Amino acid sequence: MTQGKLGDVILDVKNISLAFGGVKALTDISFDVREHEIRAIIGPNGAGKSSMLNCINGVYTPQHGTITFRGQTFDHMNSRQVAEMGVARTFQNLALFKGMSVLDNIMSGRNLKIKSNILLQALRFGPAQREEIRHREFVEHIIDFLEIQAHRKTPVGQLPYGLQKRVDLGRALAMEPQVLLLDEPMAGMNVEEKQDMCRFVLDINDEFGTTVVLIEHDMGVVMDISDRVVVLDYGRKIGDGTPDAVRKNEEVVRAYLGTSH
Numbered sequence: 001m002t003q004g005k006l007g008d009v010i011l012d013v014k015n016i017s018l019a020f021g022g023v024k025a026l027t028d029i030s031f032d033v034r035e036h037e038i039r040a041i042i043g044p045n046g047a048g049k050s051s052m053l054n055c056i057n058g059v060y061t062p063q064h065g066t067i068t069f070r071g072q073t074f075d076h077m078n079s080r081q082v083a084e085m086g087v088a089r090t091f092q093n094l095a096l097f098k099g100m101s102v103l104d105n106i107m108s109g110r111n112l113k114i115k116s117n118i119l120l121q122a123l124r125f126g127p128a129q130r131e132e133i134r135h136r137e138f139v140e141h142i143i144d145f146l147e148i149q150a151h152r153k154t155p156v157g158q159l160p161y162g163l164q165k166r167v168d169l170g171r172a173l174a175m176e177p178q179v180l181l182l183d184e185p186m187a188g189m190n191v192e193e194k195q196d197m198c199r200f201v202l203d204i205n206d207e208f209g210t211t212v213v214l215i216e217h218d219m220g221v222v223m224d225i226s227d228r229v230v231v232l233d234y235g236r237k238i239g240d241g242t243p244d245a246v247r248k249n250e251e252v253v254r255a256y257l258g259t260s261h
Contacts, residue, residue: 006227007035010211011179016055016065018048018235025051026062029237031230033179038205038212040222042246043232044255049215050092052232053181056213057089058082069179088177090168092184092215098157102167105156106142109174110135142170146200162193169200173208180204182214186221194218198225223247231255 011033018026026048033039041049054060056067061076068074069085077085088109096105143152146166151159156167165185172180185201186194202225204210216222222229223243231239231252239245239252246252 005036010035010070012068014066016062018051018055018060018062024235026235031237031240033211033213035211036205036209037227038225040226040229041213041215041232042222042229047232048235049232050183053089053183053215057087057181083175086178087181088172088175089181090172090183090185092187094164094168096156096164096168099155101153102148102156103139103143103152105167106139106170106174107135109171110139139174142173146170162189165189165197173204177210179211179213182212184215184217186216186218194221201225
């Protein structure tokens with residue numbers, strides 16, 4: 001944890017409430033995220049964590065509240081607007097193109113960065129060809145960074161789960177996000193895969209300067225790599241602060257961590 005590196009507030013979530021019919025998913029949730037921070041969102045299953053990310057990246061429109069990103073306040077945005085502003089997202093359930101190669105999956109994350117029209121792209125002519133070369137060089141850098149060079153031409157569906165998670169991360173990084181939303185990046189991984197993913201998240205935050213917001217169930221991971229933690233339970237916020245402060249919060253211990261911790 002590196003509190004000294006944190007900058008100004010980049011993302012400010014204010015009084016967000018979300019309901020589906022009569023079911024309240026989120027009730028009056030407020031928290032902020034500072035530049036260069038690793039900000040964890042924790043809570044038991046059904047606490048509203050993924051719903052919160054879906055509000056931030058425009059998948060859901062909350063009934064109440066606002067989200068401010070770099071000083072611009074919105075009551076709702078669509079997913080494309082959010083992506084264009086510099087927010088990228090990975091998903092708990094992988095949404096990769098299983099028949100496409102690792103390289104092509106990560107290239108798909110460059111779509112918003114491509115300026116040439118579809119005809120020029122198809123012909124690979126002149127400026128379009130030069131642009132594609134630049135994008136491919138960027139993607140190759142991500143592949144090297146994530147240590148998946150040996151699999152760059154492999155169809156993603158043939159890779160083990162842990163490597164597919166890296167490809168999903170690579171596709172999000174290809175968008176060059178200012179804020180990276182990670183929805184359970186270590187779910188289903190063994191200890192070694194989790195250690196690798198922790199290292200990549202820390203390096204993304206440190207080397208690229210990317211602000212990271214992550215949902216994670218592994219408390220060891222959360223306590224080790226987060227700068228601050230917000231805790232949800234049944235769609236309400238019950239804790240917010242440093243990992244140490246959250247660990248000592250009696251309501252959090254009762255609701256989630258358990259007295260054995």
